[in-house]
Amino acid sequence: MKRPYVLINMAMTLDGKTSTVERRPTDWTSPTDKRRMIELRATADAVMVGARTAETDRTSLSIPDAALQRRRARRGLPPHPLRIIVSGNCSFRDTIRVFERPVSPILIFTSRRAPQAKLDRLARRPDTHIYVAGGRDVDVPAMLDILAREWKVKRLLAEGGAALNWALFAAGAVDEVNVTLCPRVFGGATAPTLVDGAGFLRDRILDAKLLRCDRIGQELFLRYRRLPLSSG
Ligand SMILES: NC(=O)c1ccc[n+]([C@@H]2O[C@H](COP(=O)([O-])OP(=O)(O)OC[C@H]3O[C@@H](n4cnc5c(N)ncnc54)[C@H](OP(=O)(O)O)[C@@H]3O)[C@@H](O)[C@H]2O)c1
Numbered sequence: 549m550k551r552p553y554v555l556i557n558m559a560m561t562l563d564g565k566t567s568t569v570e571r572r573p574t575d576w577t578s579p580t581d582k583r584r585m586i587e588l589r590a591t592a593d594a595v596m597v598g599a600r601t602a603e604t605d606r607t608s609l610s611i612p613d614a615a616l617q618r619r620r621a622r623r624g625l626p627p628h629p630l631r632i633i634v635s636g637n638c639s640f641r642d643t644i645r646v647f648e649r650p651v652s653p654i655l656i657f658t659s660r661r662a663p664q665a666k667l668d669r670l671a672r673r674p675d676t677h678i679y680v681a682g683g684r685d686v687d688v689p690a691m692l693d694i695l696a697r698e699w700k701v702k703r704l705l706a707e708g709g710a711a712l713n714w715a716l717f718a719a720g721a722v723d724e725v726n727v728t729l730c731p732r733v734f735g736g737a738t739a740p741t742l743v744d745g746a747g748f749l750r751d752r753i754l755d756a757k758l759l760r761c762d763r764i765g766q767e768l769f770l771r772y773r774r775l776p777l778s779s780g
Pocket of ligand 1: 557558559560565566567568570571572597598599600601604605607634635636637638639640659666684685686687707708709710711712713715740744776
């Protein structure tokens, strides 16, 4: 099976949270963080989010900056990356922001749990492509294979949240993690972190290597490469 190079980008508090317990929109980082996120997005062939992030964060997954769009054009890329939503049951609202701007194809990866009527409705939207890729959950390797082969995606940016990140890590499909460490504390046992899900047992934990650390203002911008499975 083929797959693209997969990067994760998220902002995190000192206590490892990516949102408060209310799971409201994540507008709590600096303008520098937001700018860097868009710049990273502009390097990707495709951007992916989990269904809850697509709903709560009101993200368009597009490139709002004309200069960055021109830079993409010089590299032979379309102005905006492909936009991907992962949802097992497609219960997200039809009013999510991704649908508001028809700037690039929208790919929805779902499972056989999704009601056919909802899939039919989504498929009628302009430039929206539905893939049923799994029984209960979306089969991550199958999804990445479709992205690499059918859509020629070489570089995929995953912008959260924790459940999607877990699915990617559990499939061994994450190559790079970009984290903005923000000097804030949210607390809350149920507040989301960078990676959620069942978690790895001790003999399966993943290691990473720090490639870069930039300090800008009060934030640290960290870039890690995932290392092969630890021997325990
Ligand atoms: N700080 C940051 O940088 C940042 C970035 C992004 C998000 N966030 C925060 O993170 C929170 C959202 O994270 P989250 O963990 O709750 O949700 P999430 O990962 O955004 O979305 C979870 C949903 O994605 C779908 N999904 C993920 N993996 C799947 C798989 N393998 N198969 C089928 N469906 C799959 C499921 O959708 P269905 O339920 O529809 O089946 C699941 O409920 C929000 O509070 C948001 O603000 C923070």
